[in-house]
Amino acid sequence: MFEIRQRDGLARIGRLTTPHGALETPTLLPVVNPRKLTLAPAEIRDCGATGLITNSYIISRHDELRERALADGVHALVGWDGPLMTDSGTFQSHVYGDIEVEPQAIVEFQRDIGSDIGTVLDVFTEPEFDADRAEAELAETQARITAAVPLKGEMLLAATVQGGSHPALRERAAAQVSTVDADMHPIGGVVPLMEQYRYAELATLVLAAKRALVTARPVHLFGCGHPSLFALAALLGCDLFDSASYAKFAVDGRMMFSWGTRRLAEMEELPCGCATCSTTSADELKALPAEERERQLARHNLLVSFAELRRVREAIRDGLLWELVVARAAGRPEVGDALAALESHGDWLEQWEPAFRPRQPIANREPLLRFARGRLTRTATGGASFEHPLFGTVPEPLADTAPLRPPGNVRQRSWTPERVHAIATFQFGGSAADALLGGEVELVTSRNTGRLRNVLVDGEHRLSLSARYGLFTLRTAGACVIHAACAAPQQRVVVHADSAEFNRQGRNTFCKFVLECDPDLRCQDECLIVTESDELVAVGKLKVAPVEIALGQQGLAVKVREAV
Ligand code: GUN
Numbered sequence: 001m002f003e004i005r006q007r008d009g010l011a012r013i014g015r016l017t018t019p020h021g022a023l024e025t026p027t028l029l030p031v032v033n034p035r036k037l038t039l040a041p042a043e044i045r046d047c048g049a050t051g052l053i054t055n056s057y058i059i060s061r062h063d064e065l066r067e068r069a070l071a072d073g074v075h076a077l078v079g080w081d082g083p084l085m086t087d088s089g090t091f092q093s094h095v096y097g098d099i100e101v102e103p104q105a106i107v108e109f110q111r112d113i114g115s116d117i118g119t120v121l122d123v124f125t126e127p128e129f130d131a132d133r134a135e136a137e138l139a140e141t142q143a144r145i146t147a148a149v150p151l152k153g154e155m156l157l158a159a160t161v162q163g164g165s166h167p168a169l170r171e172r173a174a175a176q177v178s179t180v181d182a183d184m185h186p187i188g189g190v191v192p193l194m195e196q197y198r199y200a201e202l203a204t205l206v207l208a209a210k211r212a213l214v215t216a217r218p219v220h221l222f223g224c225g226h227p228s229l230f231a232l233a234a235l236l237g238c239d240l241f242d243s244a245s246y247a248k249f250a251v252d253g254r255m256m257f258s259w260g261t262r263r264l265a266e267m268e269e270l271p272c273g274c275a276t277c278s279t280t281s282a283d284e285l286k287a288l289p290a291e292e293r294e295r296q297l298a299r300h301n302l303l304v305s306f307a308e309l310r311r312v313r314e315a316i317r318d319g320l321l322w323e324l325v326v327a328r329a330a331g332r333p334e335v336g337d338a339l340a341a342l343e344s345h346g347d348w349l350e351q352w353e354p355a356f357r358p359r360q361p362i363a364n365r366e367p368l369l370r371f372a373r374g375r376l377t378r379t380a381t382g383g384a385s386f387e388h389p390l391f392g393t394v395p396e397p398l399a400d401t402a403p404l405r406p407p408g409n410v411r412q413r414s415w416t417p418e419r420v421h422a423i424a425t426f427q428f429g430g431s432a433a434d435a436l437l438g439g440e441v442e443l444v445t446s447r448n449t450g451r452l453r454n455v456l457v458d459g460e461h462r463l464s465l466s467a468r469y470g471l472f473t474l475r476t477a478g479a480c481v482i483h484a485a486c487a488a489p490q491q492r493v494v495v496h497a498d499s500a501e502f503n504r505q506g507r508n509t510f511c512k513f514v515l516e517c518d519p520d521l522r523c524q525d526e527c528l529i530v531t532e533s534d535e536l537v538a539v540g541k542l543k544v545a546p547v548e549i550a551l552g553q554q555g556l557a558v559k560v561r562e563a564v
């Protein structure tokens with residue numbers, strides 16, 4: 001139902017399949033109010049939306065809307081045939097106090113009107129509530145989630161993580177919701193934090209939830225609708241957002257940008273390339289009749305939001321989402337406060353660092369530093385070295401190896417067995433490198449470019465070089481050498497016998513068959529696939545972090561290169 005296609009730390013690009021089509025995440029579900037449309041659903045779609053969210057509580061409280069929704073379905077009511085999520089009235093209880101609806105009845109209602117994703121009536125725990133009150137409310141939310149699960153039918157169920165501003169409660173709530181048969185996990189109760197730009201607290205609470213949330217289900221951030229927050233929210237591992245801000249800001253004459261908010265009344269020019277701003281001047285926009293101006297501003301706000309989401313997804317593909325968040329912090333200093341909060345979780349976040357990224361990272365941050373320093377401790381000191389602006393002293397032979405390549409580096413170094421040994425040590429550790437290169441080493445280079453292609457030892461093809469990353473891939477012969485020379489669990493992914501049978505035929509390994517992993521392995525590392533009795537069956541590339549497998553990830557675990 002939720003397939004993760006790309007990763008960058010906690011961030012991911014995913015595909016969530018619903019009965020009315022799929023959503024590519026991270027994405028925004030614009031809020032449509034069934035009683036007042038600022039933009040028609042077709043216009044919202046033209047701005048880039050692939051899904052919408054509407055409010056089942058409002059529909060259920062309005063006689064005509066309720067009857068039409070029950071008779072024709074919520075899709076017909078809204079005029080949208082794509083993925084449609086509904087919320088439950090929790091937010092109305094936050095705004096207006098008590099609401100008149102039964103928790104189970106509103107779940108049944110969402111199911112009966114054909115919502116693709118329905119939401120439990122969780123208790124909106126305010127950030128200022130003390131731990132006792134937050135804990136009592138969390139117990140109520142949890143009871144409502146448990147009661148909602150048997151009612152969901154075909155509908156995907158969103159089971160919210162509450163817990164107020166107490167990280168320990170958030171983590172506990174996340175662990176609890178992960179055990180029930182729900183399909184999505186929103187982070188709730190955070191709208192006041194976003195309204196007050198308390199992004200450092202927001203980051204801490206989302207991270208607390210992420211420590212225990214099952215990674216195989218999408219995470220929604222309730223009420224996150226400003227484009228300046230999308231990069232940060234994605235970096236925290238959130239996949240879906242919803243908000244009515246695009247319309248509310250438009251009513252207020254405010255324009256959203258990835259770098260902040262401006263009042264139209266105060267702008268001389270429109271620094272935006274959207275369909276409205278590129279064909280209309282600020283003065284022309286100001287002169288429009290109120291209703292038309294509101295429409296144009298709402299359109300601008302959505303176009304900017306979806307452009308930013310494309311930017312976020314592209315940054316994830318490049319492995320440069322942290323860099324994008326740093327850029328967004330220039331417009332909103334509170335985004336920088338959130339990054340600082342993330343740095344203090346560098347120890348945990350390091351486990352999510354990939355062994356290499358498609359593009360070279362340039363922003364300094366604790367998780368990456370820890371990763372690089374950890375691997376550098378494997379390498380020998382004392383030889384020729386250079387000073388890297390992020391990583392400090394790096395052995396010269398690693399100057400073309402990810403992520404250590406310094407900015408502006410021109411690859412020219414010649415290939416020697418010593419250089420191969422240094423890279424193999426950085427990747428696999430000293431004893432593995434010694435074993436891999438123990439014998440007569442033959443370096444096969446490209447005649448045209450002089451680049452290293454293959455490393456043969458005693459006539460066996462053990463390693464190939466990926467020139468782009470300056471890292472080796474293991475061939476079967478190399479895997480056998482590491483397997484013989486290094487004790488378990490080093491470099492190993494232990495799989496169930498059912499999987500081993502297939503991996504022996506060169507087929508990929510899936511997370512559900514993984515019994516154990518070397519905890520020092522990272523996403524994108526080369527790994528040995530072994531049975532419970534440490535029999536080597538295949539070699540490949542790990543496509544998830546071991547921490548993700550521990551958190552219940554599903555899908556591809558190791559892309560098998562060669563069977564043994
Ligand atoms: N919308 C904004 N915040 C929340 C929340 O905490 N729960 C639900 N269900 N909807 C919301």
Ligand code: ZN
Pocket residue numbers: 270272273274275276277278300303304
């Ligand atoms: Zn614009």
